[in-house]
Amino acid sequence: QWLYTTSGEALLSLFGQLVETEARQNGGQAIRAAILLAAADPNGLSLLNIIRHYPTRKLRLDLRQIQAVAQSVNTSLETTGELISAVAQESRATAAAAPALDYSALPTLGENGQFAVEQRSLLLNDSQRNRTYPVDLYLPADIGAIQGPLPVMILSHGLGTIRNHPEAVNLARGLASNGFFVAMPEHIGSNQTYLEGLAQGLYQEFFDPMEFIDRPLDIHFLLDTLEQLNATEFQGHLQLDNVGIMGHSFGGYTALAAAGGTIDMNYLEQQCDLDADIGSNAINIALLLTCGTLELAAVPSAIQQLTDGSLTDDRIGFVFALAPVSGLFGETGLSTIQIPVVLMGGETDIATPVALEQVVAFEALTTPERYLYLAENISHSTALTRLVLDITNSSNNIVELFEENEAVFSSLLASLVIAHGKFYLRDDESYRPYLTSAYVEAVSVEPIKLHLIRTSAEGF
DSSP: OGGHHHHHHHHHHHHHEEHHHHHHHOOHHHHHHHHHHHHHHHTOOOOHHHHTTTTSSOOEEOHHHHHHHHHHHHHHHHHHHHHHHHEEEHHHHHHHHOSOOOGGGGGOOGGOOOSSSOOOOOOOETTTTTEEEEEEEEESGGGSSSEEEEEEEEEEOOOOOTTTTHHHHHHHHHHHHHHOOEEEETTTSSSSHHHHHHTSSSSSSOOOOHHHHHHHHHHHHHHHHHHHHHHHSSSTOEEEEEEEEEEEEEHHHHHHHHHTOOOOOHHHHHHTTSSOOGGGGOOTHHHHGGGGGGGGGGGGHHHHHHHHSSTTTTEEEEEEEEOOOOGGGGGHHHHTSSOOEEEEEETOSSSTTTTTHHHHHHHHOOSEEEEEHHHHHOSHHHHHHHHHHHHHOTTTTTHHOOOHHHHHHHHHHHHHHHHHHHHHHOOOGGGGGGGSSSHHHHHHHSOOOOEESSSEEEOO
């Protein structure tokens, strides 16, 4: 089903430049036919079986294009390695110059919450958009026991997943036990249910392109609803004029868009030019998602919303974007964000490559408070990390070492989100040590060491 979507056909067209038909035409449709026939064959889906079922008598390999792709992959790997090395060197140097403090003795925040946690659910109905979607809430069971306003964090899930993914729930509970009110909306046009509908033939695309607009508007309507419920349901405790938002992947886009990021359509059209020679973008899988924005070109009102800043919610005061899809903003679109932004990327991320997505975004940001965390040997998700490590390091025990220390990394991530939230939403200076290179260098472990560069002063 996916091979017939716009993104699937774009990928086929890309591979079709490498594997041509006998008549030297783009082999994209022939590849699709071969894949489908091989999948239905009793011998199963394999490279050899795909070749057997290739529909023309011969297939031609464009060695010039194949060499270009190979060079792009090699260049990307080299660039990423150099970036990780440079960031690690700077992070360690900054850590060495930090004030004397036993950073490893700082409490692991996600595991040392003070409050019992309560879970509630809402079903929001935005009649103007004809959109109904659920939201899970995690909050301290006794919000009256917390002094001052209750800081609010929104967690936005990625493409093809769900709001109550176990890893997201663990993070939400860690935040709530530390005195946060956490809201987790379900983005219904790009969640797991939508992908299941694609597999059943209910949809023609693997996500609804209107999600580029609906996702940040989901956040806006959620905050409007919380403002209405604050007095009656939460005794006026919610701090809704300075809200934090964290998102993963497509959720990272959501967070940046809600924070003021605008899409640079001219830049995006250049990135998505299928007629251009294969270059560095050939290894950026994120383009399969971001180029879907161009599907909205026939809807002028949608393009206007994406480009004029109308998706911004001024109540957002802090962003934590994990492996975000960010390339579609361009330098111009990210320069409009003027609140604290934290970006995190993984060295082996094949979905949103760190060199093409997070590093470029970090350099484009002009906000005076910006952070870039880079993690060694981490890919786009836990499952992808295991897969990449297994493929690239089959001769050693790095996968076992990753599994041993995976919980340590998750706890570190929770501590960072909590600390940044406390610092930027509550102005709590006691959490400043967590926001430093010295902290992550002291507590992160092999093979998933974490490094940090930032533009704000690291002093106390």
